[in-house]
Amino acid sequence: MLIFALGALFLSATVAVISYERSRTYLVNQRQTSLEQQTFTNARLVRNRLRAGEPDLAALLASLGPRTSSSHLLVRDGVWTGLAPETDPAIVPPALKQAVLAGRAGRQLFDAEGTPMLAVGVPIAENGSSYFAVYALRQLDSTLNVLGNSLILAAVITTLVGAAAGRWVSRRVLNPLADVSAAAAAVAGGSLDVRLEAGSDPDLSPVATSFNRMTDALQARIERDARFASAVSHELRSPLATLVASAEVVGARRDELSGPAREAADLLVDEIAHFRRLVEDLLEISRLEAGVADLAIEDVRVGEFLHQAVKATAGGPVPIHLSDGAATAVVRADKRRLERVVGNLILNAEHHAGGVAAVAVERHDGVVRIAVEDAGPGVPADERDQIFERFVRGRAARRWRPGGGSGLGLSLVSEHVRVHNGKVWVEDRAGGGARFVVELPVVQ
Amino acid sequence: MGARVLIVEDDEHVRTSLRLALEQEGNEIAEAGSAEEGLPAFQRQPSDVVLVDIMLPGADGFDLCRDLRRVSDVPILVLTARGDSHDVVAALEAGADDYVVKPAVPKELAARIRALLRRASRSPGGTGAGAAAPTRMAFGDLVIEPDSATVRRGGQAVALTRTEFRLLCELAESAGRVLSREALLERVWGYDYFGDSRLVDVHIRRLRRKVEDDASSPRWIVTVRGLGYKIEP
Numbered sequence: 108m109l110i111f112a113l114g115a116l117f118l119s120a121t122v123a124v125i126s127y128e129r130s131r132t133y134l135v136n137q138r139q140t141s142l143e144q145q146t147f148t149n150a151r152l153v154r155n156r157l158r159a160g161e162p163d164l165a166a167l168l169a170s171l172g173p174r175t176s177s178s179h180l181l182v183r184d185g186v187w188t189g190l191a192p193e194t195d196p197a198i199v200p201p202a203l204k205q206a207v208l209a210g211r212a213g214r215q216l217f218d219a220e221g222t223p224m225l226a227v228g229v230p231i232a233e234n235g236s237s238y239f240a241v242y243a244l245r246q247l248d249s250t251l252n253v254l255g256n257s258l259i260l261a262a263v264i265t266t267l268v269g270a271a272a273g274r275w276v277s278r279r280v281l282n283p284l285a286d287v288s289a290a291a292a293a294v295a296g297g298s299l300d301v302r303l304e305a306g307s308d309p310d311l312s313p314v315a316t317s318f319n320r321m322t323d324a325l326q327a328r329i330e331r332d333a334r335f336a337s338a339v340s341h342e343l344r345s346p347l348a349t350l351v352a353s354a355e356v357v358g359a360r361r362d363e364l365s366g367p368a369r370e371a372a373d374l375l376v377d378e379i380a381h382f383r384r385l386v387e388d389l390l391e392i393s394r395l396e397a398g399v400a401d402l403a404i405e406d407v408r409v410g411e412f413l414h415q416a417v418k419a420t421a422g423g424p425v426p427i428h429l430s431d432g433a434a435t436a437v438v439r440a441d442k443r444r445l446e447r448v449v450g451n452l453i454l455n456a457e458h459h460a461g462g463v464a465a466v467a468v469e470r471h472d473g474v475v476r477i478a479v480e481d482a483g484p485g486v487p488a489d490e491r492d493q494i495f496e497r498f499v500r501g502r503a504a505r506r507w508r509p510g511g512g513s514g515l516g517l518s519l520v521s522e523h524v525r526v527h528n529g530k531v532w533v534e535d536r537a538g539g540g541a542r543f544v545v546e547l548p549v550v551q
Numbered sequence: 552m553g554a555r556v557l558i559v560e561d562d563e564h565v566r567t568s569l570r571l572a573l574e575q576e577g578n579e580i581a582e583a584g585s586a587e588e589g590l591p592a593f594q595r596q597p598s599d600v601v602l603v604d605i606m607l608p609g610a611d612g613f614d615l616c617r618d619l620r621r622v623s624d625v626p627i628l629v630l631t632a633r634g635d636s637h638d639v640v641a642a643l644e645a646g647a648d649d650y651v652v653k654p655a656v657p658k659e660l661a662a663r664i665r666a667l668l669r670r671a672s673r674s675p676g677g678t679g680a681g682a683a684a685p686t687r688m689a690f691g692d693l694v695i696e697p698d699s700a701t702v703r704r705g706g707q708a709v710a711l712t713r714t715e716f717r718l719l720c721e722l723a724e725s726a727g728r729v730l731s732r733e734a735l736l737e738r739v740w741g742y743d744y745f746g747d748s749r750l751v752d753v754h755i756r757r758l759r760r761k762v763e764d765d766a767s768s769p770r771w772i773v774t775v776r777g778l779g780y781k782i783e784p
Contacts (some may be wrong), residue, residue, distance in 0.1 A: 344632055348568070349562075351654045351655070356572050403635065442745060
């Protein structure tokens with residue numbers, strides 16, 4: 108609406124100003140020229156009379172016509188005669204006076220106390236006199252005022268009409284479009300319940316209807332996927348339970364087996380463990396992405412939590428540095444999922460970077476940053492986003508070996524951090540290596 | 552050394568593999584292939600622990616828990632599909648003492664079983680090294696006798712499960728002091744910092760229903776917001 112109003116204002120103001128200027132120029136010129144002509148005519152009259160030897164200059168001037176809003180003066184040899192005794196020779200602008208006395212006719216526009224005036228001067232050669240007429244352009248002035256006011260009024264009305272038009276367009280078209288775009292953004296952000304009202308507008312209701320149908324289909328598809336994921340999960344659990352339990356029995360009795368059987372048994376035990384971790388991780392990720400994970404959120408004291416998390420996963424002692432305020436910071440989190448975040452970062456460091464160099468926690472305004480640092484090869488800048496994707500390994504990463512991760516560790520970190528409204532990234536560590544940082548909002 | 556465990560599981564392969572694995576850990580196993588067989592199997596041959604797959608068809612798993620609870624305080628360990636779903640709380644409310652997510656790692660299962668069978672009130676970190684636990688604790692008309700593992704309310708015996716009893720004893724022995732959920736998880740269930748605090752919350756609810764006049768505004772077992780639970784002497 109603002110744009111329409113401003114546009115209308117700009118256009119109408121431009122038109123008004125241009126019209127005004129051109130009219131004014133034209134009218135002023137017109138008037139000046141006609142007054143000038145009149146003055147020359149008068150001057151000829153005066154010359155003729157002077158030739159004929161008319162001594163009464165006042166009477167001469169009086170005979171020139173109406174004196175309203177004009178002054179007429181004659182000057183000869185420095186003696187000024189005006190039409191009326193009170194006519195002040197000073198009323199004639201000096202520049203014109205000078206020019207005319209030097210023998211050139213001329214005119215000059217000037218301002219006297221706010222009123223535009225025109226002075227015309229004509230030298231009368233025979234006599235050595237000069238004739239001056241000074242006109243007040245009041246009528247012209249008021250004409251121009253009326254014109255100006257009308258144009259301003261027109262501009263104002265146009266602006267208002269523009270504003271009204273803008274408002275109507277907004278209401279009719281732009282707001283509904285903004286609604287559609289906001290609804291689309293909401294759906295993209297994960298709220299699948301958003302729908303639009305079809306409304307009565309023939310142009311816009313097809314858009315709303317299509318949008319609703321599209322979102323219905325999307326929601327159905329996602330729910331189907333989530334059900335599939337959970338159905339798969341259900342189906343996998345029993346076979347996997349059997350495999351895991353049997354593997355433990357076989358593993359415990361591997362010494363009873365002969366060479367090839369023993370080797371095969373060892374492979375089975377390792378791969379079943381790997382498989383179990385992989386399935387658990389996959390199911391967790393699909394639950395998080397489908398939004399069906401049940402988070403057990405509670406207040407978690409960062410200092411205590413970190414000590415426990417490091418103890419639970421790290422293969423050896425790890426120095427933990429807590430900045431002021433970090434130890435007592437409290438976040439709202441699912442303790443066990445957050446432990447997986449720290450655990451996966453530690454395992455990542457152990458598998459690909461030779462171990463954890465340190466864990467550091469800092470507190471900034473409103474957030475706490477947990478950094479897991481290693482002294483390994485670091486992560487090249489062009490890989491820093493990719494490594495958080497599923498099954499991606501950086502160039503420097505070693506291949507999977509027994510006890511290694513499932514390839515989903517970092518993507519789980521990323522998903523877990525996301526559902527905790529946090530951020531995670533990797534940067535260079537001062538002194539070499541990588542520094543994985545998890546940032547979480549603090550509640551106190 | 553080991554325990555007598557009754558496994559109630561309808562998938563034959565899972566049942567067999569769990570039996571093999573738990574027998575390897577030194578336990579004696581009885582089996583039941585359905586909820587219907589579960590209760591008679593238990594009554595025929597009492598076990599120290601019952602392991603129930605909560606995902607038995609329909610609501611059978613939960614019903615079995617409730618049926619078992621009506622006749623016994625035997626520790627019940629349930630196998631669940633997910634650790635983060637409502638099923639866990641529902642199972643605990645139906646009478647289970649603890650849960651393990653399927654597929655269960657047998658060593659973990661064995662550890663849980665051992666924890667459930669630990670003797671009450673001699674847990675480390677109790678009232679102090681060498682200090683003898685009191686033989687009788689009274690709170691109003693609630694009387695607790697750890698040695699005989701009995702609890703009476705107004706003279707009437709209150710039937711508590713082992714776990715409920717241990718929880719009550721821990722709180723009673725530290726009467727007036729707040730115990731955090733982490734501390735209770737460790738003392739009663741043997742879990743570390745990352746144990747599931749819902750175990751504590753549901754058991755507190757169950758305890759209140761049995762020993763308080765009004766479970767929703769408890770007189771004795773009090774919640775201290777942000778810190779944990781305590782018994783108000």
